[in-house]
Amino acid sequence: MALNFLANQDQPSRSGRTLDMIDPALGIAFDTIPQSDASDIDEAVSAAQACWTGSWQKTSAAERGRLLMAWSRAVHAHVDELAALEQKDCGKPTKQALADANALVRYLEFYAGAADKLMGETIPYQNGYSVLTWREPHGVTGHIVPWNYPMQIFGRCVGGALAAGNVCVVKPAEDACLSLLRVAQLGREVGLPAGALNIVCGLGHEVGDALVRHPGIEHISFTGSPTVGTLIQQVAAQRHCPVTLELGGKSPQIVFADADLDAAIPVVVNAIVQNAGQTCSAGSRLLIERSIYEPLLARLATVFSGLRAGAPAMDLDLGPLIRASQLERVQAFLKQAEADGIATVATGKVVAEAPVTGYFQAPVLLRDVPLQHRLAQEEVFGPVLSAMPFDDEAQAVEQANATQFGLVAGIWTRDGSRQFRMAKQVRSGQVFINNYGAGGGVELPFGGVKSSGHGREKGFEALYGFTTLKTVAFHHG
Ligand code: NAD
Numbered sequence: 001m002a003l004n005f006l007a008n009q010d011q012p013s014r015s016g017r018t019l020d021m022i023d024p025a026l027g028i029a030f031d032t033i034p035q036s037d038a039s040d041i042d043e044a045v046s047a048a049q050a051c052w053t054g055s056w057q058k059t060s061a062a063e064r065g066r067l068l069m070a071w072s073r074a075v076h077a078h079v080d081e082l083a084a085l086e087q088k089d090c091g092k093p094t095k096q097a098l099a100d101a102n103a104l105v106r107y108l109e110f111y112a113g114a115a116d117k118l119m120g121e122t123i124p125y126q127n128g129y130s131v132l133t134w135r136e137p138h139g140v141t142g143h144i145v146p147w148n149y150p151m152q153i154f155g156r157c158v159g160g161a162l163a164a165g166n167v168c169v170v171k172p173a174e175d176a177c178l179s180l181l182r183v184a185q186l187g188r189e190v191g192l193p194a195g196a197l198n199i200v201c202g203l204g205h206e207v208g209d210a211l212v213r214h215p216g217i218e219h220i221s222f223t224g225s226p227t228v229g230t231l232i233q234q235v236a237a238q239r240h241c242p243v244t245l246e247l248g249g250k251s252p253q254i255v256f257a258d259a260d261l262d263a264a265i266p267v268v269v270n271a272i273v274q275n276a277g278q279t280c281s282a283g284s285r286l287l288i289e290r291s292i293y294e295p296l297l298a299r300l301a302t303v304f305s306g307l308r309a310g311a312p313a314m315d316l317d318l319g320p321l322i323r324a325s326q327l328e329r330v331q332a333f334l335k336q337a338e339a340d341g342i343a344t345v346a347t348g349k350v351v352a353e354a355p356v357t358g359y360f361q362a363p364v365l366l367r368d369v370p371l372q373h374r375l376a377q378e379e380v381f382g383p384v385l386s387a388m389p390f391d392d393e394a395q396a397v398e399q400a401n402a403t404q405f406g407l408v409a410g411i412w413t414r415d416g417s418r419q420f421r422m423a424k425q426v427r428s429g430q431v432f433i434n435n436y437g438a439g440g441g442v443e444l445p446f447g448g449v450k451s452s453g454h455g456r457e458k459g460f461e462a463l464y465g466f467t468t469l470k471t472v473a474f475h476h477g
C-alpha cells in the first residue's frame with residue numbers, strides 16, 4: 001500500500017480511503033494509493049508553511065543547491081528501482097522508464113547548480129537613488145502532475161520551485177504516483193527538511209481541486225489537459241493566484257523537399273511513438289511538401305509497419321496506453337477517421353505475446369487528413385500520426401498555425417534562410433530545426449502559446465516563474 005508523503009512522514013489519507021493502482025500492461029490492480037481529500041491538503045499546506053517560516057526561508061541558496069545535488073545523486077543511485085516503479089505504473093518500455101529516471105537526475109542537478117545563480121538587477125534611475133530588484137520565492141507552491149511523465153514533470157517543477165526557495169505540495173496523477181513517493185523518500189534521506197516537499201495522492205476533482213482552492217497555496221504549476229487547465233485557471237483567478245499551465249499540443253513536423261530524409265524519418269517516427277504517443281509535445285501532425293509527399297509516406301509506411309507494441313519489459317517501440325479510457329479515446333479517433341474516409345498508410349503491430357487484458361494500441365499513420373478534421377486539430381494522446389501535403393512555405397506556415405495549440409514545431413530543411421523565416425512565423429513555444437525534442441532538453445525553456453498554456457518550465461527561465469520580482473528603490477541623496 002503506497003502512502004502520502006507529509007512532513008517527511010509516510011502516512012495514509014486521513015479518511016483511510018484508498019484507490020486501486022492498475023497495471024496498464026495487464027489491466028489488473030496491483031497496489032493502492034491513498035484517496036486523500038481536502039483535509040489531507042490542509043495538513044500538507046500547514047506542514048509546508050511550517051517549513052517555510054521555520055527553516056526553509058533561512059536556508060541559503062547555496063545550501064538549497066547542495067541539498068538538490070545530494071538528492072540528484074541519491075536518485076542517480078536508484079534509477080533502476082525508480083524506472084521499475086514508473087514502468088509498473090505507466091507501462092513504459094524499459095528504455096523510456098530509464099530515460100525518465102535519468103532526466104529527473106538531470107533536473108535536480110541542473111536546478112542544484114542554478115539555485116545560487118538567480119539574481120536581480122540594479123536599475124539606473126534618478127540622481128540620488130539606487131534601485132534594485134530581488135527575485136523572491138512565492139512561498140508554498142502547488143504542483144499538479146500528470147501520468148505521462150511523472151518523474152520528468154516532477155523534476156522540472158519541484159526542482160525549480162525548491163531551487164528558487166519555495167516549498168512544495170504535489171498532487172500526482174491518480175494513475176501514477178509510485179515513483180514520486182519513492183523520490184520523496186530519497187529526498188528525506190539526503191536531508192530535505194520536513195515539510196519542504198509534501199505529496200498528496202488522490203482524485204483530481206477532490207484533492208487537486210482542494211489544492212488549487214487552498215488559500216495557503218501561492219503559485220500553481222499544472223501540466224495536463226486543456227479542460228482541467230481552464231478550470232484551474234478559473235479557480236485560481238478568484239484569489240489571484242499565479243498559475244503556470246502546460247496543456248499539450250498538436251505539434252507539427254514540417255518536412256520540406258530539400259530535407260535530409262534519412263535524418264528526419266527516425267526522429268519523426270520517434271516523436272509520435274515515444275511513450276505510446278502520450279506526450280504533450282508529440283509530433284502528431286506531419287506536414288510534407290507535395291513533391292516528396294508520396295515517396296516520404298512510402299518510406300514511413302515501411303518504418304510504421306515494423307513498429308511493435310508489447311509488454312513494458314519486452315522493451316519494444318511502445319508499451320500500453322495508461323488506462324482503458326485512454327485506449328477507448330484513441331480508438332474512437334481512429335473509428336471516426338475510418339468513418340470519414342481518411343486513409344491509413346500503415347499500421348504497426350501489437351505483438352502476439354502482449355497480454356490481451358492490457359491497453360495496447362498499434363501505431364497508425366494516416367494520410368490526407370483535412371486541416372479542420374479532429375485528427376488534425378485535437379490531441380489524440382496516442383500513437384497516431386496525421387499527414388497532409390503543403391505546396392509552399394506560406395501554406396506550411398498556415399497549416400502549422402491552424403490549430404488552437406502552439407507548443408512545439410519541427411522544421412526539416414537544408415535552406416538556412418528558410419529555417420529562420422519558418423522559425424519566426426510558426427507560433428509555438430519551441431521550434432526545432434532539423435531535430436525534434438519531444439520531452440527532452442532539461443536546459444531548454446518549455447511551454448506554449450494559445451491553448452498550449454502559458455508560463456515556462458525547464459531551463460533557467462522556469463526560475464522566473466517560481467519567483468516574484470520585488471523592486472526596491474533607495475533614496476540616499
Ligand atoms: P487531466 O488534465 O484530467 O489530469 C492531469 C492532472 O490534473 C492529474 O493529476 C489529475 O488528477 C489532475 N486533475 C484532474 N481534474 C482536476 C481538477 N478539477 N482540479 C485539479 N486537478 C485536477 O488529464 P487526464 O484525464 O489524465 O488526460 C486527459 C487528456 O489530457 C489526455 O488525453 C491528454 O490529451 C491530456 N494530457 C495532457 C498532458 C500534457 O502533458 N500536456 C498530460 C496528461 C494528459
